[in-house]
Amino acid sequence: MMSVCDRIIVPLDVPTQTDALTLIDALPEVSFWKVGLELFVSSGPSILSELKTRQKRIFLDLKFHDIPNTVAGACRSAAQYQVDLLTIHATCGRRALKDAHTALVETAGEQAPKLIAITLLTSLNSRDLAFDLKIPVELPEYALQMALLAKESGLPGAVCSPHEAAQLRSVCGSEFLLVCPGVRPAWSEAGDQRRAMTPGEAIKAGADYLVIGRPITASEDPGAAFQRICEEIEG
Numbered sequence: 661m662m663s664v665c666d667r668i669i670v671p672l673d674v675p676t677q678t679d680a681l682t683l684i685d686a687l688p689e690v691s692f693w694k695v696g697l698e699l700f701v702s703s704g705p706s707i708l709s710e711l712k713t714r715q716k717r718i719f720l721d722l723k724f725h726d727i728p729n730t731v732a733g734a735c736r737s738a739a740q741y742q743v744d745l746l747t748i749h750a751t752c753g754r755r756a757l758k759d760a761h762t763a764l765v766e767t768a769g770e771q772a773p774k775l776i777a778i779t780l781l782t783s784l785n786s787r788d789l790a791f792d793l794k795i796p797v798e799l800p801e802y803a804l805q806m807a808l809l810a811k812e813s814g815l816p817g818a819v820c821s822p823h824e825a826a827q828l829r830s831v832c833g834s835e836f837l838l839v840c841p842g843v844r845p846a847w848s849e850a851g852d853q854r855r856a857m858t859p860g861e862a863i864k865a866g867a868d869y870l871v872i873g874r875p876i877t878a879s880e881d882p883g884a885a886f887q888r889i890c891e892e893i894e895g
């Protein structure tokens with residue numbers, strides 16, 4: 661059975677593969693790692709083989725955002741890595757989401773990674789949405805509409821902030837996967853996250869998985885920070 665700790669995904673937001681391996685080996689209790697743009701751009705896919713060798717689950721967070729033909733091609737290429745989760749921006753639009761999902765499933769079949777859609781980056785707040793992005797919709801409604809677009813396009817889940825998790829869970833249903841970054845224990849810094857909640861609150865709101873980076877990886881003792889978060893969720 662999956663433990664609380666298995667629901668925490670830790671991002672490898674480091675510049676080199678050597679840094680990534682140091683972190684992975686310092687945190688043997690972490691079962692699910694996220695590889696994002698910084699590490700993938702610097703080191704390429706070999707980190708994915710290292711994680712596979714260690715029998716870790718992998719979230720490949722490359723946040724595809726392009727026209728339908730291009731995101732479908734990117735998904736066909738990503739299928740070879742046999743990761744567990746892969747991301748695309750919902751704002752690619754319906755045709756791109758459908759074509760990307762179809763390409764992934766046709767290439768990898770049963771083993772296909774779950775393609776999940778970014779609804780609205782957790783570093784953005786209502787003000788950013790209205791004044792900078794010029795989107796005249798309340799933020800919770802916008803995030804919900806992006807999640808519904810993903811669902812209608814055949815995607816099995818979405819990335820959202822914990823603030824929207826309860827609403828998305830109730831509207832999109834219990835099978836729809838919700839992955840929440842923007843998670844901060846009360847004792848940690850928010851940094852650039854703008855719609856954060858604590859790990860316990862995010863799980864109560866309906867998140868399946870929490871992405872928690874700097875509170876763990878920038879801590880003086882990452883193992884102790886990870887353990888403290890697990891205990892706080894259990895408590």
Ligand SMILES: O=c1ccn([C@@H]2O[C@H](COP(=O)(O)O)[C@@H](O)[C@H]2O)c(=O)[nH]1
Nearest residue numbers: 671696780781782841842871872873874
């Ligand atoms: O909306 C999003 C989508 C992805 N992320 C990613 O999650 C982690 C969060 O790291 P922290 O150190 O816990 O802030 C990071 O890799 C982001 O690229 C996100 O934060 N928000």
